[in-house]
Every structure is written in structure tokens, then in C-alpha cells.
Amino acid sequence: MQGQPLTILLIEDNPDHTQLILRSFQDHRVANQVRCVSDGRAALDYLFRRGDYADPKKSPRPHLILLDLRLPRVDGLQVLREIKISDELRRIPVVVLTTSEAESDVARAYEFHANSYLVKPMDFEKFTQLMDELGFYWLGWNHQPWP
Amino acid sequence: MKQTQSRPLDSVLLRLLLLRLFLPLLALTLLAVGLTGYLSERRLESQQRQLARSLAYRVDDYLDQASRVLGAVALTAEMSTPQELDRYMQATHQAYGYFDTFYRLDKSGIVTSLAPPDPRHKGLDMSSRPFFHREQQTTEQNGVTVSQPFISSSTGHLTVHMVHWLAAGGLIVGEFDLGVLQGAITAEQDRAEADLVFITDRAGALLAHPQSALVAQRFNVSHLEIVQRGLTGETTLRYSYDGGWVLGSAATVEQIGWIVVVQAPFSATYTPYVGGASLVLLLSLGIWLALVWNLRRQLRRHIVQPLARLSQGTDALAAGDFAQGKALVDIPTASAEVSALGANFYSMSQAIQARQAALRESEERLRKVVQNMPVMMDALDEDKNIVAWNQECERVTGFSAQEIVGNPQALELLYPDQAYRERMMAEWAERGDDFRGWEWEIACKDGSVKTVAWSNISKHFAIPGWATWAIGVDVTERLRIESEREALIEELEVKNAEMERFVYTVSHDLKSPLITITGFLGFLEQDALAGNVERIKTDVAHITNAATRMQQLLNELLELSRIGRLVNPPQEVSVGELAREAVEMVAGRLAKRDVAVEIAPVLLQPDGPTVCGDRPRLREVLENLVDNAVKFMGDQPHPRIEIGVRRDDDETVFYVRDNGMGIEPRYHDKVFGLFERLDAKAEGTGVGLTIVKRVVDVHGGRVWVESQGDGQGCAFCFTLPNKSELTHEEQ
Numbered sequence: 001m002q003g004q005p006l007t008i009l010l011i012e013d014n015p016d017h018t019q020l021i022l023r024s025f026q027d028h029r030v031a032n033q034v035r036c037v038s039d040g041r042a043a044l045d046y047l048f049r050r051g052d053y054a055d056p057k058k059s060p061r062p063h064l065i066l067l068d069l070r071l072p073r074v075d076g077l078q079v080l081r082e083i084k085i086s087d088e089l090r091r092i093p094v095v096v097l098t099t100s101e102a103e104s105d106v107a108r109a110y111e112f113h114a115n116s117y118l119v120k121p122m123d124f125e126k127f128t129q130l131m132d133e134l135g136f137y138w139l140g141w142n143h144q145p146w147p
Numbered sequence: 148m149k150q151t152q153s154r155p156l157d158s159v160l161l162r163l164l165l166l167r168l169f170l171p172l173l174a175l176t177l178l179a180v181g182l183t184g185y186l187s188e189r190r191l192e193s194q195q196r197q198l199a200r201s202l203a204y205r206v207d208d209y210l211d212q213a214s215r216v217l218g219a220v221a222l223t224a225e226m227s228t229p230q231e232l233d234r235y236m237q238a239t240h241q242a243y244g245y246f247d248t249f250y251r252l253d254k255s256g257i258v259t260s261l262a263p264p265d266p267r268h269k270g271l272d273m274s275s276r277p278f279f280h281r282e283q284q285t286t287e288q289n290g291v292t293v294s295q296p297f298i299s300s301s302t303g304h305l306t307v308h309m310v311h312w313l314a315a316g317g318l319i320v321g322e323f324d325l326g327v328l329q330g331a332i333t334a335e336q337d338r339a340e341a342d343l344v345f346i347t348d349r350a351g352a353l354l355a356h357p358q359s360a361l362v363a364q365r366f367n368v369s370h371l372e373i374v375q376r377g378l379t380g381e382t383t384l385r386y387s388y389d390g391g392w393v394l395g396s397a398a399t400v401e402q403i404g405w406i407v408v409v410q411a412p413f414s415a416t417y418t419p420y421v422g423g424a425s426l427v428l429l430l431s432l433g434i435w436l437a438l439v440w441n442l443r444r445q446l447r448r449h450i451v452q453p454l455a456r457l458s459q460g461t462d463a464l465a466a467g468d469f470a471q472g473k474a475l476v477d478i479p480t481a482s483a484e485v486s487a488l489g490a491n492f493y494s495m496s497q498a499i500q501a502r503q504a505a506l507r508e509s510e511e512r513l514r515k516v517v518q519n520m521p522v523m524m525d526a527l528d529e530d531k532n533i534v535a536w537n538q539e540c541e542r543v544t545g546f547s548a549q550e551i552v553g554n555p556q557a558l559e560l561l562y563p564d565q566a567y568r569e570r571m572m573a574e575w576a577e578r579g580d581d582f583r584g585w586e587w588e589i590a591c592k593d594g595s596v597k598t599v600a601w602s603n604i605s606k607h608f609a610i611p612g613w614a615t616w617a618i619g620v621d622v623t624e625r626l627r628i629e630s631e632r633e634a635l636i637e638e639l640e641v642k643n644a645e646m647e648r649f650v651y652t653v654s655h656d657l658k659s660p661l662i663t664i665t666g667f668l669g670f671l672e673q674d675a676l677a678g679n680v681e682r683i684k685t686d687v688a689h690i691t692n693a694a695t696r697m698q699q700l701l702n703e704l705l706e707l708s709r710i711g712r713l714v715n716p717p718q719e720v721s722v723g724e725l726a727r728e729a730v731e732m733v734a735g736r737l738a739k740r741d742v743a744v745e746i747a748p749v750l751l752q753p754d755g756p757t758v759c760g761d762r763p764r765l766r767e768v769l770e771n772l773v774d775n776a777v778k779f780m781g782d783q784p785h786p787r788i789e790i791g792v793r794r795d796d797d798e799t800v801f802y803v804r805d806n807g808m809g810i811e812p813r814y815h816d817k818v819f820g821l822f823e824r825l826d827a828k829a830e831g832t833g834v835g836l837t838i839v840k841r842v843v844d845v846h847g848g849r850v851w852v853e854s855q856g857d858g859q860g861c862a863f864c865f866t867l868p869n870k871s872e873l874t875h876e877e878q
Contacts, residue, residue, distance in 0.1 A: 014659050019667075070656075073814060102651055
């Protein structure tokens with residue numbers, strides 16, 4: 001475990017789910033900085049540092065992106081595609097975290113080079129375990145693309 | 148064609164009989180006549196020669212008798228006295244009439260006695276007479292010499308002296324009258340008609356001739372060939388005499404050498420035979436002609452006329468008139484061959500009739516099939532004229548065979564578009580008569596256009612007289628159904644995709660609150676155990692919120708499923724009225740946000756625009772649009788909504804326009820998606836616009852968004868069919 005905090009970008013339209021995820025992280029002391037955006041356009045603005053996020057201080061490069069697929073304005077898969085075609089951003093691991101178990105969504109996500117595809121479990125225990133292991137794996141074991 | 152050159156059988160036979168039979172017959176007849184003539188001529192010759200010979204014999208007999216009488220007188224003169232001699236001479240003269248007179252000359256030539264007694268002559272010296280000189284005598288018979296003939300001065304008849312020399316000297320002379328010969332030939336000539344009989348002496352001088360004047364002249368006929376030949380012996384010959392041909396026979400009188408000639412005109416010898424032959428010829432010709440005529444009649448009756456009837460009958464048969472067949476059997480003829488021929492023709496005609504009937508039946512069957520099969524069949528000749536057009540062609544196109552078959556404009560009629568027709572013809576020429584299911588658009592009589600799939604394999608199955616033939620199937624209905632089916636399939640695919648999206652959306656959107664609920668229930672348990680009241684409150688609030696949202700989603704899904712079908716009968720509704728009602732329904736929210744709503748006056752006029760449809764649903768459309776506009780007013784200080792109508796091209800477009808947040812063009816389609824919300828923080832579930840689109844779709848209208856983007860406001864536009872459009876569609 002590194003000492004310095006790592007940044008997670010959470011792209012989630014459902015505020016209740018955002019709360020759930022954040023609280024899971026807190027409970028398991030994933031001492032990281034989580035940035036939240038609620039729609040696809042805001043996510044792209046953040047990543048490409050446009051509009052409200054033009055100031056790099058407001059939009060530090062995330063070490064991990066948690067991406068919901070069903071987003072207002074710009075669809076999650078569209079966001080994924082734009083990340084992965086960008087020279088600047090494609091190294092960032094993108095973990096799809098969604099309610100959809102549809103095969104077409106899984107297939108398309110990997111087609112657009114998603115690094116992982118996770119379905120939000122309905123069971124509370126599993127949900128918190130997933131969040132715990134997610135943080136542990138991606139932020140602990142996983143080597144980051146940059147320091 | 149041959150009939151004009153050939154002649155009837157009887158005429159042919161007649162010519163044959165005339166040429167081949169009559170001429171030989173004629174030749175044979177002439178030969179027979181000639182032969183008969185020749186034979187009769189031989190017989191005539193023989194008769195004539197016989198006559199001549201018998202006359203010669205008679206002359207000879209006369210002379211012989213006379214010389215015997217004279218010999219008897221001489222014997223008497225030798226042995227008797229002159230008185231006795233006188234008496235004997237008188238008696239002999241009276242008994243035998245050969246001599247005109249007798250007399251005895253003594254050695255000096257003095258008449259010593261004579262009979263009949265004539266005193267003037269007694270003692271007359273006759274020594275100067277030629278007969279007294281013995282060496283001058285020409286002929287000697289029984290010791291008697293005969294002198295040259297002379298004309299007697301006492302009788303005027305041709306006479307000869309017959310002299311018998313006495314042993315005692317002296318001589319007995321008898322004057323023999325040749326007139327007896329004249330009498331003989333005259334009698335003979337009378338007996339054998341037309342015969343000329345004459346006698347000459349050895350010098351050719353006439354001794355007896357029918358014309359006694361010639362005899363008196365001592366006419367010499369030695370120039371005649373018959374006389375010359377007669378002098379050498381008995382002969383018969385033909386020669387010209389007095390301007391005509393004659394047959395003559397000559398016979399020599401023995402001892403004295405005179406010639407008897409019997410002559411008959413040649414014509415006379417032939418006449419009876421020629422007449423007879425001509426009669427025979429005519430008779431045979433007549434019989435022959437009668438036979439020929441009869442033969443011809445029989446031929447006509449038994450062969451020619453039956454053959455002609457047979458010919459008529461077979462002509463009738465050839466023309467298909469089998470009713471005449473029976474008559475062939477009853478042709479009256481004696482000829483077994485002809486009647487057999489007739490019977491054979493009849494049985495042949497019956498066989499043909501039976502076969503034709505079978506053929507016709509079979510042809511009729513095929514024709515019926517081809518004519519009435521539920522498949523179009525047509526055929527074209529070399530000049531692209533349609534020559535066959537069956538019932539199905541008539542049914543499909545409405546054009547009767549009468550209008551099409553033989554009509555040189557038929558193709559123009561069926562394919563009126565010249566360019567299309569020429570293109571088809573060119574392609575046809577390229578493909579040849581070997582294709583299947585080639586679809587052509589054919590113009591029907593009622594003006595409609597049908598698609599016919601033609602199959603043509605006439606390249607492999609050529610039919611004489613047809614340049615090409617094809618069968619066609621009207622595939623118009625099939626194509627229509629196919630295209631309908633395709634449209635239906637497409638629609639179903641669209642619906643199916645929509646459904647998949649729907650199910651996906653619903654499952655995702657329903658799962659979300661469930662995850663929230665289960666998540667916060669877990670935290671609630673932890674918080675309850677920890678006694679963290681503050682946390683418990685927020686946990687419960689999250690749970691309640693999610694449950695409410697879920698209920699709302701389910702309600703709206705129910706609503707959405709209900710509007711998938713129209714429940715109320717379509718009616719004509721004023722759009723202005725609907726707008727007013729819709730505004731009333733959301734009046735509370737409008738007032739809360741202080742939104743000004745304006746309904747275009749034209750909509751509210753009594754004759755304002757109307758639409759046709761399910762009234763409550765149509766009101767829902769306007770209600771949702773107004774509600775949506777209020778929802779996305781943003782931070783507009785003077786919120787305003789306008790409900791209006793405009794004319795775009797040919798359609799009436801209704802719109803609900805606001806001066807709110809506006810929507811970027813790239814989201815224009817997305818806004819109508821189920822549970823789509825452009826703003827995650829916006830209230831509602833994202834079903835409203837989906838309902839709008841659904842209702843408009845179901846009514847057959849369109850709905851779309853017009854907006855320049857953020858902060859520019861937006862207008863939701865839609866079209867709906869009015870009554871006239873609906874009724875038109877129903878038609």
C-alpha cells in the first residue's frame with residue numbers, strides 16, 4: 001500500500017448508489033479521494049478538463065474510473081469509447097460497475113477496451129465485499145499507470 | 148394439278164383401242180382383202196385359161212370334123228364314078244353344114260363336079276387359085292391343107308379353102324365358112340359377161356372378133372403382147388388395153404396354130420371381191436365400233452363412274468365429311484376390284500374417323516388444360532404477334548383473346564411504356580428463350596398494372612408455328628404480400644428491438660432502486676446496532692425514496708402499456724380545446740413556477756384545426772409536453788410556454804414551445820427514450836416523452852424536438868391526422 005492517496009473517478013447517475021459506494025469505501029477505509037460525476041457529459045468534461053473542470057486542480061487525473069453504463073446525456077459506453085481512443089486517458093483502468101447483466105453490454109464494454117466489468121450485487125454482504133475487494137485489488141495490488 | 152393433264156379413263160381406253168387396235172385391224176382386213184383378191188384372181192386366170200383352151204379345142208374340133216368330111220368325100224371320089232360322086236357330094240353337103248360348097252378339080256384344075264350343083268361353075272378352071280399350088284398351103288390336117296383365109300365373094304364371110312389331094316390326081320376343095328367361129332365366140336362372150344374373145348391366125352390377123360368389121364378388114368393384132376406370147380404357147384397375163392388394165396389368156400388351136408384370146412377387164416375381175424371386201428370391212432368396222440362403244444359404256448358404268456364416285460367420296464373424306472363414307476360401299480359396279488376398293492376406302496375412312504375422334508378427344512383434353520389451366524400461356528409468331536392467349540391471360544389482364552390474338556399492337560397495348568418495352572425486348576433478345584420467373588409489369592385493361600413472372604423454355608421445346616411461347620404467373624398479389632410481410636417483419640424487428648430495449652431499460656431501472664433498498668437496509672442494520680440515530684434516519688429516507696421511485700416506475704410502465712392500444716373510438720377533436728384542458732391539468736405546477744402559457748388564438752376559433760383520435764390520450768400528449776416544458780425551464784426568469792400551429796409544406800404542425808433550458812441537437816432523439824433523463828437531478832422517471840411519442844405514433848403522426856441547444860429553449864412539434872386524412876386512408 002502506498003502512502004499517498006489515489007484518486008477514483010466515480011461516474012454514477014443514481015445518487016443513492018453513489019452514497020452506497022462511498023459509504024462502502026468509507027467503512028473499509030479505502031482512504032482514497034473519490035470524485036463523483038452524475039452524467040456522461042460531466043465525466044468527459046472532467047477527464048478532458050473542459051467547462052466546469054477546466055482547472056486541473058479541480059480535476060486531478062484518476063487512477064481508476066468506476067463507470068456506470070446507463071447515464072443521462074452521454075451513454076456510459078460512449079464515455080468508455082472516448083476514454084479509450086484518447087492517447088492521454090486510455091491507460092487509466094476503467095471498471096464498468098453497472099446493474100446491467102445484458103450480454104450485449106458486457107460484449108460492447110470489452111470491445112471498447114474496458115478493463116473490468118462488474119455487476120452491482122443485489123445482496124448487501126456481497127455488495128460491500130465487492131467494494132472492499134475492488135478497492136483492494138485496483139488500488140492495492142494493481143500497479144498504477146503513473147505514480 | 149395432275150387432273151388437268153390426264154384424261155378420263157374411258158377416253159384413254161378409247162384412244163388406246165383406236166390407235167393400238169383399229170390400225171392393225173385395218174391392216175389385217177386389207178391383207179385379207181388382198182389375199183382374197185389374189186386368190187380370186189388366180190381362180191379367174193384359171194377359168195379364163197380354161198375358157199380359152201376349150202374354145203381352141205372347139206375350133207380344132209370344127210376343123211377336124213370338116214377335114215374328116217372332106218376326107219370321106221375324097222375317098223368316094225377315088226372309088227366311085229363321077230355320078231356317084233355328085234350324088235354323094237350333094238348328100239354330104241346337105242348332111243353336114245361345114246362347107247359352103249364342095250368341088251372336085253382334075254389334074255389341070257378344072258371343076259368336074261360340085262355341090263350344091265351349079266352349072267355356071269362346072270368346067271371352070273381354078274388352077275390359078277393359090278390352093279392349087281400345094282407348096283403354098285399353110286396348114287395340113289388329116290391330109291387336108293387349109294388355105295389362107297379370104298373373104299368369100301359369094302357369102303361375104305371369112306372363108307378358108309380346105310383341100311384334099313386325090314391319089315388319082317386332082318383334088319377335092321371345100322370352102323369352109325369361118326363365120327361359125329364368129330358365132331361361137333359371140334355365144335361364148337354372151338355367156339361370160341364382159342369377156343372379149345377373139346381369134347387370130349398365125350400372123351395375128353383377126354379370124355373372129357365381136358366386132359365383125361375388124362374381121363372383115365383382116366385387122367392385125369400381132370402387136371398385142373398377149374398375141375405374141377400366145378403364138379409361142381398357152382399364156383395368161385395382165386396388160387393395158389384400150390385405156391384400162393385387163394387380164395388376158397391365150398390358147399393355141401392345135402395343128403393349125405391359130406390363137407384364141409379371152410380377155411376381161413381387170414376391174415371387172417376384182418369388182419365383186421372389192422365390193423365384198425369393202426362390205427366386210429365396213430361391217431367389221433361397224434361391229435368393232437359398236438363393241439368399242441359398248442365397251443366404253445361398260446367401262447363408264449362399271450369402272451369410270453364408280454371410280455369418279457369413289458374419287459368424290461375420298462375427296463369428301465379428305466375434306467372431313469365422313470358422312471359420305473357409307474356411300475362408298477354401295478357404289479353400283481360389276482367390278483369386284485372397284486367395289487372392294489370402295490369397301491376398303493370405307494373401312495379406311497372409319498379407321499381414320501375413329502383415329503381422328505381419338506385424336507380430337509386427346510387434343511380437346513390438352514386444349515382444355517392449356518386453355519383453362521390457372522397459369523397464363525401465350526405464344527408469339529416470328530413477327531412478335533401474339534398467337535395464343537389463354538383464359539388465365541384474359542382473367543389476369545382483362546384483355547380477351549379477340550383483342551390480343553392477331554393484333555399487331557398487342558404488345559404496345561400490354562406494355563404501353565415504350566422505353567420499358569424496348570428494354571424488355573432487348574433483354575429478351577439477350578437472354579433468349581430460356582428463362583424462368585422473369586417478372587414483367589403488364590398493363591391491364593382496367594388501367595391497373597400487374598406483375599407477371601414469365602417462364603420461357605421454348606428454346607428446348609420448340610413448337611412448330613410458334614416462334615416462342617411462355618407461361619406466366621400473376622405474382623402481383625404475392626409480391627404485395629411479400630412486401631407487406633417484409634414491412635411487417637421490419638416493423639416487428641423494430642418492435643422487437645424496441646421491446647428488448649424496453650425490457651433492458653426496465654430491468655436496469657427497476658434493479659437500481661432494489662440495489663439502493665438492499666444496500667441501505669444493510670447499512671440500516673449496522674447503524675441500528677451501532678445506535679447511530681442520525682444515520683438510521685438517512686438510511687430509511689434512502690430506502691423510502693427508492694421504494695417510492697420504484698412504485699412510480701411501475702405505475703408509469705402500466706400507463707405506458709395501456710397507451711400501446713387505443714381504447715376509445717377515434718373522434719374529431721379541436722386542438723385548442725385539448726390545449727386548454729391540458730393547461731388546466733398542470734395549472735398547479737405552472738402557477739408554482741410562475742409560467743405564462745399562451746394558446747394561439749387560431750386554435751381556439753370555432754373552426755380551428757382539429758385532429759382525429761382517442762381524445763383522452765391526445766390530451767395526455769399536450770399535458771405531458773406542457774409538464775415537460777415546466778420541468779426543464781431551468782433558471783429562466785420569465786418562463787413562458789406557447790402552444791401553436793403552423794403550416795409546413797403540406798402538413799399541419801402543432802407545437803409546444805418554451806424558453807427554458809433547451810436541448811442540444813445530439814440529444815434530440817434520445818429524449819423520447821424510455822426512462823431517459825438528460826439531467827440526473829431532474830424530477831420524474833423519464834416516461835413522459837416516451838408516452839407522448841407512443842400516443843402520436845399510434846395515431847399515425849410524428850413528433851420531434853426543435854432546439855438550438857443549451858439555454859435556447861425548445862419546441863416539441865407533432866403532427867396528427869385530421870378527419871379527412873383518416874377517411875381518405877380508410878378508403
